[in-house]
Amino acid sequence: MIYCLNPNCEKPLNPDATFCQSCGTQLISQLRNRYRIIQPLGGGGFGRTFLAEDEDKLNEHCVVKQLAPQVQGTTALLKATELFQEEARRLQQLGEHPQIPTLYAYFRHDNYLYLVQQFILGQTLRQELRQQGTFSEEKIWKLLSELLPILKFIHEHQVIHRDIKPENIIRRSPREDLVLIDFGVAKQLTATSLQQTGTTIGSFGYAPIEQMKYGNAYAASDLFSLGVTCFDLLTGIHPSHLYMEHGYGWVMHWRQHLKSPLSAQLVQVLDKLLQKDMEHRYQSADELLQDLHQKPQPASIPRDFSLPQPPSRINPRQSVFPSTVLQPRIQLKHKLLAGGIILLLGLGGYIYWQSLGHIPTLSGHWGDVNSLAFRREGTTLASGSDDKSVKIWNLNNRQEIRTLKGHKDIVYCVAISPDGQTLVSGSKDNTIKIWNLKTGKEIRTLKGHTDWVNSVAISPDGQNIASGSYDNTIKVWNLNTGQELQTLREHTSAVLSVALSSDGKTLVSGSADRTIKVWNLNTGKVLRTLTTHSGDVNALAISPDGQMLASASDDKTVKVWKLNTGKEIRTLVGHSADVNAVAFSPDGEHIATGSDDKTVKIWNLDTGEIIDTLKGHSGKVYAVAFSPDGKTLVSGSHDKTIKIWQLP
Structure with missing residues (x-):
């Protein structure tokens, strides 16, 4: 069948033919x-x-x-x-x-x-509203957290969408992320356009007064439309009906249309979005994102506050991780203090606290955060993302220092040299880039892999790089010259992770072939192959003393091994989905893991017990890293954020 492209044709669908059987227009097959x-x-x-x-x-x-x-x-x-x-x-x-x-x-x-x-496969939020009914408050918070980084991106490119509404937001299937569509009325915001009155354009009820009356549009205009979209999804009431009856007066009384109460925090956010006068609204997506990060997180504390049975061996450093206290059979009372802090009282005084409020969050990536690496001084963090960039952050003030752009596709991995001068990144574009960390300038690009680069590691002496790729190989490079030194080819499927021992003599690789290989880095020979995982081996970490290896897998487990013998010490079970990331604490006594189950877990290596489960991400967790002093843990996620967890 051929579709007639004449806009005025009444019966455009035709059998294979030269001319349309309805209007006579010549048909175009392609x-x-x-x-x-x-x-x-x-x-x-x-x-x-x-x-x-x-x-x-x-x-x-x-x-x-x-x-x-x-x-x-x-x-x-x-x-x-x-x-x-x-x-x-x-x-x-x-x-x-x-x-x-x-x-x-x-x-x-x-x-x-x-x-x-x-083509985006999925359904619009309008279709979702019709099928599933009005949105809950939780869904609105999630909508805001997902859509605001997109608006921030387009506004930073001096583009105003001018038609934000449920019909123009698609929830992609099966990833379930939101996609902003229909830029047919988008406006380029330039110095000239700011001085001119534009064409009145937008959707009645959604577009603000400055857009509909004067043809002007700004970042705050899109944010008004975002607020109206949230109102529409919360109430099921089409705002055009309210606009036709009340003009812009309806936004002053939007709360009277709610079907169920909202938290004071969301009411405050929507009130500021739905201001008729532009100067009283949020002026940027960033400003609203800051308010979103202050949204209270629900606490998960058992009703009777009983503590779990202690492990056979207690290390004092384990006793105050943020949500589990390893003290023998103490029944606790709780007291709510100012600032949303719960203080638990037990024998011997105050032994535990937990903040119920804000989890510090770094937002700025507009794609999945796949990899994290600390600089040795502990205040500088690097992150690699689906948005093709590497970002450098200052953790002291939680601000972005700079963005490194140069890769043509997803950045899967980052590593920082021991001297803190150089950053290495690997990408889906098959390349490895070496950057000057201080200036953000690209030093060189390493080409040799024929498929995605999933993992990079830098030797302790800062001389060599190891990289693992979907081309089933590991390559070893000279960091200073970019020369390829050797290619290791024993895996039969994609190499998903590589790690180097603290003495620089041993390389370990994990693969989609479900094996871990231990290599002599000098000779390039396989010393042993570890085969007990039943799923892809996604991540590897070697303990600071070089004695232990930890591996994370799609089989939902983490395994701990003796590195020099390949003997399996124990299997850690607790995640309910694929485990994507693993890291050793600097003292070598704990490991942290990240999973598709959206949680980060901290484990006691001596006992194999879960010390803590950290919840806060709204998407799969792809990366974890401890700060060099062990007091901070960071995690990167499919939700495009980096969470900062403070450890005692």
Whole structure:
């Protein structure tokens, strides 16, 4: 079947033929000999949208938009054409963000303009509202935390979306992340545009007064529309109906439409978003993100406050991790103090506290946080992300120092040299980049892997790099010259993790072939192969003294081994999903692990007991790292954030 592309055709679906059987227009089987139209997805205004197949990408689905303006007059037609072209420019500019559709092509064919973009499989929030009913407060907090980094990104690129509403937000399947679509009315915010009155554009009820009355749009305008979107999803009431009856007066009384009470914190946030006067609103996504980070977290404390049975051996340093007290059979009383702190009282005085409030969070990445590495002084942290960047953070003030850009795809791994001068990153673009950590300048790019680079490690003397790749190999490089020294090829599937011993003589690798290999780094020979994991080996860590190895796997377990013999010491069971990350504490007495179950766990290595389970991430945890002094643990997640956990 061939779909007729004449916008005025009443029966556009045709059998294979040369001309449309309804309107007589010549049929096009493939636009540009590449894009085959399958079915219409919708239309209106100045464009029609189709689902199509891209023959050059093995018939991958894509979206084709056709400029078919249903407007009269030369001025209106020119404006429609301008907006269509602007949408293509915006997608080209912003499409590198994983939660904004990518532009594939923009061209003219038979006097019509076409735009081809990425197809997002999923459903809009409007469809979700109809199927599942109104959103809970928890879902609104999650919506804000996921959508604000996207708005921050487009605003930093001087683009205002101008049409934020449930129809233009898709929850992608199966990843369940949010994607912002339809940049057909997006506006480039330039010095010139700030001085001009623009065209009135947007959706009634969602767009603020400065946009609808004067044609002006700013970051605060999109944030108003975001607030209206939250109201719509919370109440199920379409704001256009309220707008038609009350104009912008309805935003002063939005709370009267709530079906159930909201927390004071969310009411305060929505009140500030829904201000009629722009100067009283949040002025930036960053400003709102700061308020989101102050949202109280629920505490998980047992009702009777009984403590677990103690392990056979107690180390004093273990006794005050944030949510478990390893003291023998003490029944505790609790007291709520100012600032949301619970103080537990037991024999011998105050032995434990837990903050119920804010978990310090670093936000700035707009993709998954895959890897974390501390500088030796302990206040500088590096993070690698799906957004193709590496960010450097100051943990003292919790501020971003700089962003390193140069990779063309996801950054899976980062490592910092022992002297703190150099950072190494590995990427899905098959390369390793070496950076000057102080200046953020790229020193060189190492090319040699033929597939994704999943893991990098730097030798203790700072001379060599080891890298593991989806090409099933490990490569060893000279850090100073970039020379490839050797390639190790014993794995039969992707190498997911590499680690180097403290003496620099032993290399360990974990693979999707479910094995761990221990190598003599000097000779490149395999010393032993460890085979008891029943799933991919995602992460490895060697203890500071070089005696123990920890491995994390898709089989939901962590295994601890004697490194010099390969003997399995114990298997740690407690996560309910794949374990993605593992790290030793600096004293070598504990390990931390991160999992698809969205938790971080801290374990006692002597006993194999879980000391603490840290909850706060809303997505899978991909990275964990201890600070050099052991007082701080950081974790990176699919939720695009880094959590900072303070340890006693």
